[in-house]
Amino acid sequence: MPAPAPARMHRAVRSAPPHRAGRRGRAALAGLLTLTAAAAAAPSAGADGPPYVTRPDLRPTRVTVTTPATNVAPGYVFATPKGGGIDSGAEIFDNAGQLVWFRPAKKRGTSILDLKPQTYEGKPVATFWEGLAVRGYGFGAFHIVDQNMNEIGRVSPNGKGQMDFHEFTLTPQGTALGISYKPVRGSTTAVKGGARNDLIMRNLIQEIDPKTNEVLWEWDITKGVSPAESYLPIPARPEVAYDYIHANSVNLDADGNLLVSSRHTHTIYKVDKKTKKIIWRLGGKKSNFKMGPGARFAWQHDAHRQPDGTISLFDNASSIENDKGKRSKGLVLNVDEAANTATVAKQFVNPVPKVDNTQGNLQALPNGNWFVGWGGTGRNVSEFSADGTQIFEAKYASKRTESYRAYRSPWVAQPQVAPKAVARRSSSSVAVRVSWNGATTVAAWRVVGGASATTLVPRIVSARTGFETLIRVPDRAGESKVVAVEALDVAGNVLSRSKAIAVGAKY
Structure with a gap:
C-alpha cells in the first residue's frame, strides 16, 4: 500500500529558543523564578538514565x-x-x-x-x-x-x-x-x-x-x-x-x-x-x-x-x-x-x-x-x-x-501534544514530575493546583532541569488535590499545559 503523502506543514513554534530571547524576556522569567526560590527543583529522575517516571514507554540510552x-x-x-x-x-x-x-x-x-x-x-x-x-x-x-x-x-x-x-x-x-x-x-x-x-x-x-x-x-x-x-x-x-x-x-x-x-x-x-x-x-x-x-x-x-x-x-x-x-x-x-x-x-x-x-x-x-x-x-x-x-x-x-x-x-521544536506530569503527596509537599518529549522552548515549569480541576491556581515556578524535572510544591494544608503543569518560555509565556491529574500516594 503506498505511503501517505506529506501533509501541510503545521503551524510554526510559538516561541524563540532561550538563547535568542531578549533581555526583557530573560528578566521576566528571572522574576518568576525569584518568587519561588525557596522551593528548588530536585534533579530529574532520569538524570542517571531511564526509565522516566512521566514516560515509562521511553528507554533511550544514557x-x-x-x-x-x-x-x-x-x-x-x-x-x-x-x-x-x-x-x-x-x-x-x-x-x-x-x-x-x-x-x-x-x-x-x-x-x-x-x-x-x-x-x-x-x-x-x-x-x-x-x-x-x-x-x-x-x-x-x-x-x-x-x-x-x-x-x-x-x-x-x-x-x-x-x-x-x-x-x-x-x-x-x-x-x-x-x-x-x-x-x-x-x-x-x-x-x-x-x-x-x-x-x-x-x-x-x-x-x-x-x-x-x-x-x-x-x-x-x-x-x-x-x-x-x-x-x-x-x-x-x-x-x-x-x-x-x-x-x-x-x-x-x-x-x-x-x-x-x-x-x-x-x-x-x-x-x-x-x-x-x-x-x-x-x-x-x-x-x-x-x-x-x-x-x-x-x-x-x-x-x-x-x-x-x-x-x-x-x-x-x-x-x-x-x-x-x-x-x-x-x-x-x-x-x-x-x-x-x-x-x-x-x-x-x-x-x-x-x-x-x-x-x-x-x-x-x-x-x-x-x-x-x-x-x-x-x-x-x-x-x-x-x-x-x-x-x-x-x-x-x-x-x-x-x-x-x-x-x-540547531533545532527549535514545540510538540503539539501536551506535557506529561505525575504527582505524589508527602507529609508536607507534593512531588511533581513533568516532561515534554521533543520540546526545546521550555525554560521553566509552573505548577497549578487546587481542590479540583476547575479551581487550579499558581503554586510554584521552577526552572527546567533536564528531560524530566522534579518539582516539590509546599502543601502542608493538603490544598492541592489536583495539579497541572504549565510550560513557560524564557519570557514567562505559557506554551502548553499538561492534563490535570489527581495527586496520588505514589507514582
Missing part, C-alpha cells in the same frame, strides 16, 4: 559527556543509538548529554537509523529511517518530522517500504536521494571463483518525489561497475548475494551531478545525472586521481562535496575491528580535477586508537568545526575545531551501543 563542550557549534546532537539492551530509536540530546527527544521503533525487531536534520520545502525538518535491518541492509521507509514533532511524510520507492537505511538526502529541488538493494542474477566472472549466473546484490541509486513516492530517476550501479573493482571476496556460501559495491551514500555535487560512495570498491564515483555515466573515480583500483600521502581511504562512508571544493568522507580504514596499526578518521581531501590529484586537507582522528570498521560520518559545521559519528564500534561522537582539537565528546553508556551516524544542528 549519554555521558567525556569532553565538555568548548566553542562548539550551536545546536543539539542527533543520533540513533541501538544495541546494549536499550530501545532502538531516534534521539536528540544536548551538550550535557540530557535527552531532548526520543522516538522508539514502533515494532519489535525493527530499527531506527540515520536521524538527520534537513530542510524540506524551505523549513527545518528531521528525517530518520525505520524498518527491518538485516546483515547491513534495510527494508523500510524514511520518515519526515516537522518542528511540532509530527510526521509529515513517509518515503520509499513507490511507497513499497523497500528503501535502504544508508542514505536519504532531501535536495533543494524538493526531491529525495536514496539507495535500494535487491539480490539478482549477474556475472562475476571478472573475479576469481566467479560465475556467469551468480547471485549478486543490485545497488540502485534513486531520486524520489517525497509527496508521491514516485521514482523520478534511478541508476543501477552494478551495470556501471565491474566486480573486478571490488576488494570484497566472493562469499563462501552460494545463497549469500555478492555485494561487490555496497553503495552507502549519495549526494549532489556542486554542478548537479552525483557523488556516490562505494564501500567495497573503496571508491567515490562522480556520476553524470543525465547520461548515467561515471565521470571519474576517486580512490580504489581504477582511481582517476593520483592519491597523495595519507589520501587513500578504505571501506569508507558519507562522501560530500564541500563549498570550498574539497570532498569530505569518513574513512573506516579497515573492515576488521582490531586491525593493528590502522585508525579510522574523518578525512577531507583537496581534489584537483585539472591536475588529477587528491591530497589531504584535514583529518580528524578518534582519540581512542582503534578501528571503527562499520558505519560512521563526518559533518562540516557552519562555524568551521567538524562533527564525527564514529559508527558501529565507536560508541562515541566528537566535535573538532578546524585545527583538529577535540572540543566535545559524548559516549553511550553501554559498550554494545552504536549509532550509524550522528549530527549536530
Whole structure:
C-alpha cells in the first residue's frame, strides 16, 4: 500500500529558543523564578538514565559527556543509538548529554537509523529511517518530522517500504536521494571463483518525489561497475548475494551531478545525472586521481562535496575491528580535477586508537568545526575545531551501543501534544514530575493546583532541569488535590499545559 503523502506543514513554534530571547524576556522569567526560590527543583529522575517516571514507554540510552563542550557549534546532537539492551530509536540530546527527544521503533525487531536534520520545502525538518535491518541492509521507509514533532511524510520507492537505511538526502529541488538493494542474477566472472549466473546484490541509486513516492530517476550501479573493482571476496556460501559495491551514500555535487560512495570498491564515483555515466573515480583500483600521502581511504562512508571544493568522507580504514596499526578518521581531501590529484586537507582522528570498521560520518559545521559519528564500534561522537582539537565528546553508556551516524544542528521544536506530569503527596509537599518529549522552548515549569480541576491556581515556578524535572510544591494544608503543569518560555509565556491529574500516594 503506498505511503501517505506529506501533509501541510503545521503551524510554526510559538516561541524563540532561550538563547535568542531578549533581555526583557530573560528578566521576566528571572522574576518568576525569584518568587519561588525557596522551593528548588530536585534533579530529574532520569538524570542517571531511564526509565522516566512521566514516560515509562521511553528507554533511550544514557549519554555521558567525556569532553565538555568548548566553542562548539550551536545546536543539539542527533543520533540513533541501538544495541546494549536499550530501545532502538531516534534521539536528540544536548551538550550535557540530557535527552531532548526520543522516538522508539514502533515494532519489535525493527530499527531506527540515520536521524538527520534537513530542510524540506524551505523549513527545518528531521528525517530518520525505520524498518527491518538485516546483515547491513534495510527494508523500510524514511520518515519526515516537522518542528511540532509530527510526521509529515513517509518515503520509499513507490511507497513499497523497500528503501535502504544508508542514505536519504532531501535536495533543494524538493526531491529525495536514496539507495535500494535487491539480490539478482549477474556475472562475476571478472573475479576469481566467479560465475556467469551468480547471485549478486543490485545497488540502485534513486531520486524520489517525497509527496508521491514516485521514482523520478534511478541508476543501477552494478551495470556501471565491474566486480573486478571490488576488494570484497566472493562469499563462501552460494545463497549469500555478492555485494561487490555496497553503495552507502549519495549526494549532489556542486554542478548537479552525483557523488556516490562505494564501500567495497573503496571508491567515490562522480556520476553524470543525465547520461548515467561515471565521470571519474576517486580512490580504489581504477582511481582517476593520483592519491597523495595519507589520501587513500578504505571501506569508507558519507562522501560530500564541500563549498570550498574539497570532498569530505569518513574513512573506516579497515573492515576488521582490531586491525593493528590502522585508525579510522574523518578525512577531507583537496581534489584537483585539472591536475588529477587528491591530497589531504584535514583529518580528524578518534582519540581512542582503534578501528571503527562499520558505519560512521563526518559533518562540516557552519562555524568551521567538524562533527564525527564514529559508527558501529565507536560508541562515541566528537566535535573538532578546524585545527583538529577535540572540543566535545559524548559516549553511550553501554559498550554494545552504536549509532550509524550522528549530527549536530540547531533545532527549535514545540510538540503539539501536551506535557506529561505525575504527582505524589508527602507529609508536607507534593512531588511533581513533568516532561515534554521533543520540546526545546521550555525554560521553566509552573505548577497549578487546587481542590479540583476547575479551581487550579499558581503554586510554584521552577526552572527546567533536564528531560524530566522534579518539582516539590509546599502543601502542608493538603490544598492541592489536583495539579497541572504549565510550560513557560524564557519570557514567562505559557506554551502548553499538561492534563490535570489527581495527586496520588505514589507514582
